[in-house]
Structures are given as structure tokens and as C-alpha cells.
Amino acid sequence: MKHKPVLLDEVISSLNIKPNGIYVDLTLGGGGHSLEILKRLSNDGFLYGFDQDQYAINIAKENLKGFNNFKIFKSNFKNMKKILNNEGVTKVDGVLLDLGLSSFQIDDPSRGFSYMHDALLDMRMDSDSNLTAKDLINTLTAEELERIFRIYGEEKNSYKIAREIVKRRPLNTTFDLVEITDLFPTKGHSAKRVFQALRIYLNKEIEVLEETLPQAISMLNKDGVIAVISFHSLEDRIVKNYFKELAEEKVIKGLPTLPQEMPMRYGEKKSYKPTKKEIAENSRSASAILRTLIKN
Numbered sequence: 001m002k003h004k005p006v007l008l009d010e011v012i013s014s015l016n017i018k019p020n021g022i023y024v025d026l027t028l029g030g031g032g033h034s035l036e037i038l039k040r041l042s043n044d045g046f047l048y049g050f051d052q053d054q055y056a057i058n059i060a061k062e063n064l065k066g067f068n069n070f071k072i073f074k075s076n077f078k079n080m081k082k083i084l085n086n087e088g089v090t091k092v093d094g095v096l097l098d099l100g101l102s103s104f105q106i107d108d109p110s111r112g113f114s115y116m117h118d119a120l121l122d123m124r125m126d127s128d129s130n131l132t133a134k135d136l137i138n139t140l141t142a143e144e145l146e147r148i149f150r151i152y153g154e155e156k157n158s159y160k161i162a163r164e165i166v167k168r169r170p171l172n173t174t175f176d177l178v179e180i181t182d183l184f185p186t187k188g189h190s191a192k193r194v195f196q197a198l199r200i201y202l203n204k205e206i207e208v209l210e211e212t213l214p215q216a217i218s219m220l221n222k223d224g225v226i227a228v229i230s231f232h233s234l235e236d237r238i239v240k241n242y243f244k245e246l247a248e249e250k251v252i253k254g255l256p257t258l259p260q261e262m263p264m265r266y267g268e269k270k271s272y273k274p275t276k277k278e279i280a281e282n283s284r285s286a287s288a289i290l291r292t293l294i295k296n
């Protein structure tokens, strides 16, 4: 399925794009947000795009082919500062993070992200990396698996599921795992929570987000904007708390003296959620939340 960019109008208006500015899309995906950024840039403006998935990059290149003022890096976004500094870029006017996966990644059965398709338990966002979800499921202890399902999936039956996995090993496919989660029904969908947990843990999604936010903020020019779209509460909590610390607290953790002024400020709103209309048109937007901050 083609990926529909989420909260597109809200992202574009929050970024307050300067035609000659430098923008960084750290989660290029199909290039939906990048395309709208490029449309607003002059020939002197420039966009840098990052994605760790070559398949996403190929789709984005096709979608952005009408433009030439952009450059794409196949990399984890945690390397943004190093890579941009190597390009001679030390300051930028806007950074976008639209976390998670694109529809075409979720819907591709061969990637093993979806509990709705039977496939090998893969779940790697970067297919050049070695470790798969199948490796985790078949080698971690019940205690380790329980912890992953509880912390990253907030799954109530995490221990029962983990124990059943260890009993039935080896597991190979997504449906092998769904058979187990279906044994322990709770409110909502256990398979969804367990799959989310494995994906987050395997791809170190929380750690890379925590590593990247300070880098992105440190690279912003005055009045530069960071915009982050999260799709679950674990990610959003990190973004919300970090933004709060930068825009609200009197003392910033780790800084010895009180700053003259807070380093960042909120825009018009602290957060944005999709409208009913957007959710009706794109059900995957339902859990999205956008937070933005502006550099003082």
C-alpha cells in the first residue's frame, strides 16, 4: 500500500519553511513529507533525507525525482550529526522525525512486521543488519522475553506468552507467534503489542530516539524547528518529557549554571493530533501525535 504522509499540513505549517533554508527529514520513508518541503524551497534551499531502509529510499527517489536540491543517506538517523558535519553542514533550519514504519513496509509480508501476514519472523528495519526477531524469540530467556513484552508492549500476559514461546521453540514464522499470543486474549490485541515490542527492541528504537533528539536540537539555527511524530506512548513520553525540559524547566539537567534564556520554545500548540477526517481517510494515523519546538 502507498504510504500516506501523516499530519502533513500540521508538519508543514509548524516547520515554517524558509525558501533558502536547510531541512533534514530523518525518516524519509516514501518521501511524502519531503516532497512538500521541497515544493516550498527555492534553488538555494536544500533537503537532506535519511532512512535505514534501502527499499524506502528507492520509493522516495522516485517520488522526489522532479527535484535536484536534495541528498539521501542510507543510514540510521542516530548518525545524523556526524554525516551532516562531514558534508560541511553544522546548522539547519528544520528537522522532521516521523517515527516507525511506512505502510509499504508493514504491508510487505516478507518483512515480518505484521501479525496479519504469515512470514518469517524478521522485523529488521535495516535489512543489512544481522539479528532478526526470530533470533531473539529462539535464543532469549523467558525472563528476557517477558521484560521486552512488558516494557515495550505493555502486555499484561507477558510472562505467560514468554513461557509458552520457550516451551514451543523453535519458532519460525509470524503465525507461529500469533498462535501463542491468541492463547492469552486480553483487551485489545496481544499480537499487536507483542509484535510492537519485538520490533522496538530489535531495532533499538527507544535508544536511537534518545540519542538523536539532542543532536537534532543542537544543530538548529535560531528559529529552527524540530517536529516529531510518534505512534505509541513509549516514544511520545520521551519526546514530551525532553521537550518539556527544554522549553519549561528553569534548570536544565546537566548544565552547571542557569541559562540566560530557555533554549527552546513551543510553537502555537504543544501537540497536534489527526482530525477525524484524516483518521477516516487513513486509519494508520489514528495513534499519531506531533510535537514541535522552536530554537530561541
Ligand SMILES: C[S@@+](CC[C@H](N)C(=O)[O-])C[C@H]1O[C@@H](n2cnc3c(N)ncnc32)[C@H](O)[C@@H]1O
Pocket (backbone or CB within 6 Å): 003, 004, 005, 006, 026, 027, 028, 029, 030, 031, 032, 033, 034, 050, 051, 052, 053, 056, 075, 076, 077, 078, 098, 099, 100, 101, 102, 125, 208
Ligand atoms: C513512518 S515512515 C516515514 C514516512 C514519510 N514521512 C513519508 O511521508 O513518506 C518512517 C521511516 O523511517 C525509517 N526509520 C525508522 N527508524 C529509523 C532510524 N532509526 N534510522 C533511519 N531510518 C529510520 C523507516 O525505515 C521508515 O521508512
